[in-house]
Amino acid sequence: MACSAVRSPVLRNSTVRHYAAAAAAQCSSSAAVPELQVLSNNKVTVAAIDNNSPIAQVSIIFRTGSRNETYSTQGLTHHLRIAAGLSTCRSTTFGIIKNIQQLGGNLFATTDREHVAYTLQITRDKLDKTLNFLEDVATQQVFKPWEIPDQLPRLRYELSMVPQTTRVMELLHKAAYRTGLGYSLYSPKRQLGKISTETLQHFVNTWFTGSNCAVVATGVSLSDVSQFASNLNVGSGDKAAEASKYHGGELRKERSSDLSTVAIAVEAAGLNKEKDAITYAVLQRAVGSGPRVKWGSTVSPLQRELSSAVKADDFAALAFNASYSDSGLFGVVLSSVPSVAGSITKAAAAYLRSPKISDADVARGKATLKAEILYAADNEPALLENLGQQAILKGRVYKPSTLVAEVDKVTASEVKSVAGKFGSGKLSLAAIGDLSTVPYLDELK
Template identity: 55%
Template sequence: MRIFALAEERHQLITAIVPTRPNVGGFQKNRKMRSSLLRNPTVRHYAVAATAPSAACAATPECKVLSNKVTVAAYDNNSPIAQVSIVFRAGSRNETYDTQGIAHHLRLAAGLSTSVASAFAITRNIQQRGGNLITTLDRESIAYTLQITRNNLEESLQYLECAVTKQVFKPWEVQDQLPRLKYELASLSDTVWVIELLHKAAYYNGLGYSLFCPEHRVGTINSESLLHFVNTWCTAPRCAVVGTGVSLAELSALGSNLSIQSADKPNEAIKYHGNEIHQETCASLTNVALAVEGVSLKNEEEALACAILQRTSSVTRVKWGSSPTSLHKQLSCVAGSELFAASTFNASYTDSGLFGVVLCSTPDIIGSLTKETAKWLKSLKVTENEVARGKNILKTEILDAADNQVCLLESLQQQAVLKGQVSSPISIANAVDKISASDVKAVCTLIVLDCNVADKLAKGRLSLAAIGNLKTVPHLEELK
């Protein structure tokens, strides 16, 4: 069972090959970002079901490991639209200090000329068949996805394969992507940047490296660096071939023929440190992200318990209604008549995680809201009614996401590449049911530390990131 790979930060970045003529042949327009960290991770990583309820009952996901160590996962739901992804366990966490931004460049380089086909040939041939080629990046993985009608899949897979495994990164084509990269950096919101800064504050390397290229690194990534990164991290043991609307046999044939290296390099161990980053700007609103170390994906029950905990404090689902959660009640008392926004998040990775709150308000009250949020994070008290509410919300999100083909594919991607197996949404929902109110109050028992997750969160060192007018934003030493 895949539990919260990249949960809510996992910033999902998406790049589609842009056709020379917009909207020709159904080719998808370029999208640089699908959603922020505050999106629902369960939707992304647990929805493994078909679009139609009847198909969901009939079809089940299949998974196996090929002889070349490539993992293959398929969900043949008889959809007329086939989606096939080649996913690698390689993201911004695999960068080094001297190669920061290389994952961002790699995402933008998807669909450029290869050793067997030019960028024009790849775009033209997929476009003429009405397909899309999309690249998705997060801190732990990168996925190349072909979306196309099922009858055109066979002749289009060759272009997906060459775009993924036969890159050459011609220097002039890499340089041509710089205006697009600069545009992406310039168009990012403060909410996105504060999450990036939060990771940088929490981790000194690995997960602390941003999904976006630092400004001082723009133009420094060359073809040799990209090829070295691909050859080091995009290898068979770190690869998964995933598809919906396609049989396991077809995907197995594709996975067996991939021309990628067989070496496997383990990820560098990640250690949570906890620190703070303040960035002054002239913005009228101030964004603050405050977090403690959460739970990793190593233990499924812990991840589910932490997900339920997050939803016990999420905003109300009733339009125009006031939030019943303890967090928002506390913040409302502090804010008075002033407007503010607050959202909890839970970002779980393979070996660490972040659990916290993102705030946005005027400079005058953001400091008081930050202090109140820190108090809430250190207590994390929940009632049985809140636990029941959180469980119901989590199960609803899991099952509702089963109707979304994109969530379906992304769930398979993350489960296959990080876990090596896939699970259905029903099994995840049943696992949520098994988490009792007492488990969530303690947020589950940690095996190694012999204490509960709630205690770990309450006693853990805080991480803080802030952007905007920071005249009232406290420092970490003021939050102890």
């Protein structure tokens, strides 16, 4: 059993995770055609790619996450993620773990601000013997009151291991949205031990419904996935999340640290505006999403601008693009020694207000994005993540070649046009670490 905070698809974030291949697939993932249908009996969305992979992956995804929490239930989805694999109506914790291990499978939970997913990975010949455990973990929770407190040490451990760059991104969302998308993926320390079994069960009963559910799979036929999904015990409610509202603002957290970490952002497009979302994804790569060679440097326009401003190399900077269903953030994350943090932050804010990018930068950004889309199509876990996000958030699935074609349609003038809107956008700023030289938000206007 394992759990993870979030693994983001290509168009939502720059992070791309790479896994060692377990076995060579008989047929390329990119050549297989994704299929989708909505079941009539329980309204569950089903999507699958039967790519002849020797490893079958099945995810049960619910369209709910930390944005669906309230002020008094902040951290609930973190508790829910930790509770994956505890006793259910039909299985004990020992029974779930022992059987999955015996069959050589892997069962884990992931959460995002907009989804909770339970994923099973196992060889195709053992899939039928393990699907019932996936169903139990995702839809048959009971949250026994004597099991929940036992998870608190693990919660505390996870909170102690959150990197500073992740913490600053959580602060940035809080500053930008305040509630909803502003609620963190991680539980506040004040909430440890205060999320009861009744609260967890109420959240599951409210949001784990058929209309908010998708079952996606790779290495499995659509008919087999549909048969499994049609028997899921999910509610019939149709509750939707409140629309997000971008506010902008500033949050700072001073800590004893050798580094200053700062994130600056403006509101960008959500996935409900597909053309703009793809344009922002291209813009991120054009501005600079980090070095493409491990331990190497980058020649991105962002890096050049900041280097010329401080005449030093004691910093790291990259652009990020976080797109959600109805809103998004586009900005820059900076990490530097405290002595240059102020200069770096002012230069980054000035660049974000008026990004300087050439046609060559846009061409490089398009090429990078297209490569990431195609790499993800040949990476089984990344393929499943993208398939699940498309099914649960868009209600449709795309072939990699279709996404590549959409990227090709983006013009340099369109990228420069969306970049030009940043000057009138309201800034959000988050900073953590040694903030002795980091300017306040009103000093950046």
